Amino acid sequence: AQTVTQSQPEMSVQEAETVTLSCTYDTSESDYYLFWYKQPPSRQMILVIRQEAYKQQNATENRFSVNFQKAAKSFSLKISDSQLGDAAMYFCASSNDYKLSFGAGTTVTVRA
């Protein structure tokens, strides 16, 4: 089974500041995808960002960006200019063929 590790159970950030969430993964696949999902208190799973492993360029979606280090199997998420609405649990996930394996999640708290 694939393993996805998020080593930070909780992170706190001041509004307008930047926070980085860590994720490492273990895969034997040569072609795979990586994702970050956001889960606010509503429980809905929301796709934040997607990275194709064969693309070296780091994905960016507005204030969200990733640092993808393929050799190190590392996939961190940076949230810039943090907003109160960013408060949520964030899950890192990696694909194995057409299935996703998820990390344990990181809870992000935003301080006003």
Place this chain on the structure above:
Amino acid sequence: NAGVTQTPKFRVLKTGQSMTLLCAQDMNHEYMYWYRQDPGMGLRLIHYSVGEGTTAKGEVPDGYNVSRLKKQNFLLGLESAAPSQTSVYFCASSPDRINFYGYTFGSGTRLTVV
């Protein structure tokens, strides 16, 4: 645009009771999945389906059964509920493997077994 719909949203069961969770998608997706979410453990795959009439075991299949008689529906059954099955259950779907864009998720079912 309904996407993925799960019913019910909440349920309380007594130990030993049975129930079925229904997942319906209106996007003509081939692949469907059932996950459970527990604190500190993320989402773990229970069962999945790669097309109508197919099912396969995931990481934590014990105590659950599934069926996919119609492409749009994926049912998760608990034959004899146990307190260890208290969890939040998510259904998800995806169109295919090519250019994998991840899942479309349902809104989850909170199940409590007492």
